Amino acid sequence: MNDQIRQAVLQLKAGHLVAIPTETVYGLAADANNSEAVKKIFATKGRPSGHPLIVHVAMPNPSSGSESNWGAVLGQWSRDVSPEALVLAEKFWPGPLTMILPKAKNVLNEVTGGQETVGIRCPSHPLAQHLLNEFGGGLAAPSANRFGRISPTTAEHVKDEFPDSDLLILDGGPCAVGIESTIVDLTRLDSEGAVVLRLGAISRDQIHAALSQINSQRHLSFAQSSSDQPRVSGSLSAHYAPRTKMLLYPSHGLNQSSQGFQLDLKNFSKIAWVHFSGETINPAVQQKIVEEFLIPNNPTKLAKELYALLRKLDKLSVDLILFESLPNDSSWDAVRDRLGRASVGSGI
Numbered sequence: 001m002n003d004q005i006r007q008a009v010l011q012l013k014a015g016h017l018v019a020i021p022t023e024t025v026y027g028l029a030a031d032a033n034n035s036e037a038v039k040k041i042f043a044t045k046g047r048p049s050g051h052p053l054i055v056h057v058a059m060p061n062p063s064s065g066s067e068s069n070w071g072a073v074l075g076q077w078s079r080d081v082s083p084e085a086l087v088l089a090e091k092f093w094p095g096p097l098t099m100i101l102p103k104a105k106n107v108l109n110e111v112t113g114g115q116e117t118v119g120i121r122c123p124s125h126p127l128a129q130h131l132l133n134e135f136g137g138g139l140a141a142p143s144a145n146r147f148g149r150i151s152p153t154t155a156e157h158v159k160d161e162f163p164d165s166d167l168l169i170l171d172g173g174p175c176a177v178g179i180e181s182t183i184v185d186l187t188r189l190d191s192e193g194a195v196v197l198r199l200g201a202i203s204r205d206q207i208h209a210a211l212s213q214i215n216s217q218r219h220l221s222f223a224q225s226s227s228d229q230p231r232v233s234g235s236l237s238a239h240y241a242p243r244t245k246m247l248l249y250p251s252h253g254l255n256q257s258s259q260g261f262q263l264d265l266k267n268f269s270k271i272a273w274v275h276f277s278g279e280t281i282n283p284a285v286q287q288k289i290v291e292e293f294l295i296p297n298n299p300t301k302l303a304k305e306l307y308a309l310l311r312k313l314d315k316l317s318v319d320l321i322l323f324e325s326l327p328n329d330s331s332w333d334a335v336r337d338r339l340g341r342a343s344v345g346s347g348i
Contacts, residue, residue: 021172027141058132241345
């Protein structure tokens with residue numbers, strides 16, 4: 001065990017918080033079995049106590065006799081581990097997938113937001129796995145940022161969020177995925193099937209293909225979110241937001257000849273323009289552009305860069321971010337979801 005991991009384990013066992021890297025975003029971690037430590041997460045983030053946390057777990061120990069003994073891992077946190085849960089764990093863990101399962105009796109209400117369900121994930125970042133194995137338990141870990149703000153994808157981002165804190169930050173480099181995990185609800189399989197509650201790097205089609213291995217029909221329904229769904233992280237309409245006002249505009253919406261999109265500029269004097277290559281702009285808008293950024297025409301690459309870009313934009317001395325809307329193709333669904341929520345919550 002290296003000194004950094006040793007120090008982090010000691011901090012966590014003493015009931016303190018530690019910022020940890022995952023492949024998605026950096027998390028603000030606490031011992032998931034320590035109610036006072038979990039409460040510190042909510043206080044530090046300014047997060048409402050009714051918003052549940054995701055428990056991060058280590059991979060099964062190969063010495064236990066099976067390298068794929070996910071049932072034992074999930075059984076520590078859930079009272080009902082379905083075949084669907086085992087299939088998804090085998091296929092996508094460690095990785096950017098969170099499963100919502102019926103919680104075991106021992107799971108803290110502070111972790112679940114008072115619900116009878118719990119979110120569980122096994123991160124793939126090697127530093128996170130090393131820490132989880134040495135710690136020997138689950139870690140509750142939402143994103144390491146102020147509630148509703150832009151998620152951190154580097155250790156430096158975490159420092160920016162909590163500049164006056166003595167928070168221990170494990171630096172695992174930039175996050176490989178860059179947006180939060182896909183969340184799948186497996187608590188209503190008989191009535192609605194597997195329900196995708198939050199989009200991420202793992203798509204609906206990938207989940208559907210994995211569940212097709214099971215000789216059952218109940219996995220085929222990917223229902224729309226309903227009023228009785230479990231509350232989960234990142235489901236608010238305004239989230240991941242910069243403090244600078246951000247407006248999403250349709251492609252070619254800033255072209256002088258475009259119709260149907262009107263931009264009132266009288267309240268804005270300095271604008272940052274973010275767009276794909278080839279986009280043109282109305283001269284009336286052009287004269288107020290002080291910063292310009294080109295984004296990659298690739299959803300995976302943009303997802304990895306998105307939060308760092310939003311943070312960079314938020315540090316500029318501009319009063320408006322004009323961001324070209326993303327394509328409607330399903331491959332863009334997850335990053336388009338994050339960008340839309342960021343726009344709704346921006347400027348607040």
